[in-house]
Amino acid sequence: MIDPRLLRDQPDTVRASQRARGEDEGLVDAWLAADERRRSAIARYDSLRAEQKATSKQVSRVQGDERDALLAKAKDLAAQVKQADADRSEAQAQESATMLDLSNVVEDGAPAGGEENYVVLEEVGERTAFDYEPRDHLALGETIGAIDVERGAKVSGARFYFLRGVGAELQQALLFLALRTAVDNGFTPMIPPVLVKPEVMQGTGFLGAHADEVYRLPDKDLYLVGTSEVPLAGYHMDEILDADTFPRRYAGWSTCFRPEAGSYGKDTRGIIRVHQFDKVEMFVYCRPEDAHDEHLRLLAFEKEMLAKAELPYRVIDVAAGDLGSSAARKYDCEAWVPSQGRYREVTSTSNCTEFQSRRLNIRYRGEDGRPRYVATLNGTLATTRWIVALLENHQRPDGSVYVPQELRPYLGNRDVLKPVT
Numbered sequence: 257m258i259d260p261r262l263l264r265d266q267p268d269t270v271r272a273s274q275r276a277r278g279e280d281e282g283l284v285d286a287w288l289a290a291d292e293r294r295r296s297a298i299a300r301y302d303s304l305r306a307e308q309k310a311t312s313k314q315v316s317r318v319q320g321d322e323r324d325a326l327l328a329k330a331k332d333l334a335a336q337v338k339q340a341d342a343d344r345s346e347a348q349a350q351e352s353a354t355m356l357d358l359s360n361v362v363e364d365g366a367p368a369g370g371e372e373n374y375v376v377l378e379e380v381g382e383r384t385a386f387d388y389e390p391r392d393h394l395a396l397g398e399t400i401g402a403i404d405v406e407r408g409a410k411v412s413g414a415r416f417y418f419l420r421g422v423g424a425e426l427q428q429a430l431l432f433l434a435l436r437t438a439v440d441n442g443f444t445p446m447i448p449p450v451l452v453k454p455e456v457m458q459g460t461g462f463l464g465a466h467a468d469e470v471y472r473l474p475d476k477d478l479y480l481v482g483t484s485e486v487p488l489a490g491y492h493m494d495e496i497l498d499a500d501t502f503p504r505r506y507a508g509w510s511t512c513f514r515p516e517a518g519s520y521g522k523d524t525r526g527i528i529r530v531h532q533f534d535k536v537e538m539f540v541y542c543r544p545e546d547a548h549d550e551h552l553r554l555l556a557f558e559k560e561m562l563a564k565a566e567l568p569y570r571v572i573d574v575a576a577g578d579l580g581s582s583a584a585r586k587y588d589c590e591a592w593v594p595s596q597g598r599y600r601e602v603t604s605t606s607n608c609t610e611f612q613s614r615r616l617n618i619r620y621r622g623e624d625g626r627p628r629y630v631a632t633l634n635g636t637l638a639t640t641r642w643i644v645a646l647l648e649n650h651q652r653p654d655g656s657v658y659v660p661q662e663l664r665p666y667l668g669n670r671d672v673l674k675p676v677t
Contacts, residue, residue, distance in 0.1 A: 257355050257614045263287055273361045276368040276576035287354045294347040301340040308333040356464060360611040362576045363548075363585035373575035374588075380559070381568030383592045384649045391651060392595035393644040394526035397423060399655040401676035402643075403527060414524070415516060415531045419640075422673045427534060427640055429666035430565075431509060434536040434638035437561055438507035443538060446508045448487035451478045456490035459615035461582035461608075468517040484508030485634040488539035492618045496627055499620040503542040503550055507637065510535065526644065528600065533640035540633040541618070544610055547631035551607040554635035555587050558603040561637055564662035567645050568592040570599050582608045591645035602642055605635030 263270055267284050274281040311333055315326045367375045397403030402423025408416040419427055435445055457463050457479045462470055471480040481487060488508050497504070512535050523529035538557065542550050555571070562569050574586040583606035590599035610629040613619070619627040650658040657673040664671060 257611060258358055258361060259610065259614070260291065260355075262361070263358075264291070270358070270361055273576070274359070276362050276366070277359055277579065278370055278577040279359060283354065283358050287351065287358065290347065290351040290354045294344070294351045297340065297344040297347040301337070301344045304333060304337045304340050308337050356458075359579075359581040360461075360584045360609060362579065363607065363609075366579070366585050367573055367575040368577075369575040370577035371575065373577070374572040375575075377571045377573055377587070379568075379570040380562070381592075383568050384594050386594065386651075388653050390594045390648065391655065392526065393528075393593075393647045396647040396651055396655060396657060397526070397643070399675045400647075400657060400673045402426060402647075402673070405526065412531075415529065417527050417530060419643075421676070422667075423643070425667055426643055426646070426663075426673070429663050430638045430642050430646075431534060431536050432666045433564060433662060434561055435507060435509060437557065437564070438505075438536065438538060438637055441505075441557055441560075443505040443507040446484070446488065446491075446506050448481075448484045448491070448508045448510055450481050450484075450487070450510050450513070451476075452481055452486055452490060453478065456493065456616070457481075457486060459493065460486045460489045460612050461580065461615075462486065464581070466581065469515065471513050471515060480513040481510065482512050482514045483535065483634070484510040484512070484537040485539055488537070488634075489612050489616060489632055492541065493616040495618060497541065497618070497620045497630060499543065499622070502620070502630075503540050503546065506539045508537045508539060510537070512639075528641060528644055530640070535639040536637040538605075538633075538635040538637055541613075541630045542633070543620070544629070544631040547607050547609055547633060550631075551585065551587075551605065551633055554605040554633060555589075558589050558605060558635055558637060562589060562591065562603070564660065565642065565646060566660040566662075567602075567649055569602070574604075580606070582606065582611050584609045584611070591642070592649065593645060594648045600641075600644070602639065602645060603636040606633065608632045608634070 258270065267288060270284050271281040311326055311330045315323060315330060318326060367373050394403060401421040404418040404420055408418050439445055454477060457470060470482055488506050511532060513532055516529055516531060519529055538554055540550055569589050569591045572588050572590060574588055579586050586604060586606045588601045589603040591602045593600045609631050612632045613629040618630050620630050622628050647657055655675045659667055659671050659673060
């Protein structure tokens, strides 16, 4: 959530952020009104409680009619205190609910607008071109015996698939390479839970307006994660961390689940938009003043992986309206997909500043000894979708697929994935 002091002292900054996102700036005024009611309710409760205590002390010191009058007053005060306490609780609940509706404040420099208003920062590598009609990733995956969506749908329904043979090996190779890249850059490898409690899902910003983007097990009151960002954010929930250990960098390897709500009819062929996939996700805790530079480091690690996969790609600065509620700034790397003649997202890295840590109560002690909220960041290092770009960009006329040098040690030192009969 947003720093309440920022909302009180610089409401225009938050209003401008809401406008840039295309969201309701009236929420700022709604929160300010709710905050005023909350503070007034607290002041009234504290005043009545103090008067009640003072009256109770006086009762024991007097007799007769004066005592009867004080007892009557004490009874009336008790009723007022009870009502004031209820008013205080209601006001606090309203203020908290309104705060949860507010998205993170967009970082200066992020493009305003929606999904189509991104800014291309750079293009790396030449877009792959062929002197023959290239196959798409599904045709290639079937040719080399790597992907089976027909049986995936038979077993689990639409947008499910089997990775088999070299397909299973290729995914593992990608993720192992990603994990090694992370470890070599100072990350601690993690295998996190894929089911989390509501407070963790809520704390990372994936409930509320985004509740249709996650799977829920209602009888257990648990959620399946769509990214290991969620359990890694909850890893230090309700803790005060030692700032001398910053930045704390974790790399989570997990299976991820997404309903893909609202994507009916989109990317129904192959494994671009599916309900289940595997991913290696970077997650960082650091001081807020270091978050901007740390964000650029995460982007650099993603670019390092794309270079190892020998893929042409571009980097985009995502527009405010497409950031998601937790992110203040986001960069996506999009790999070239020849069969579609366009770039498709393969990595994303977000600076969530203190938004998640305030919700999850994750702090560190500053030099003055006072606890402060940490900044959190996340970034994709590899995922199942990379198979799409790898197969299509590295295909050969006979349907075989070239294996990039860095992947070969994880694929039995094969340099080509050959068609199967």
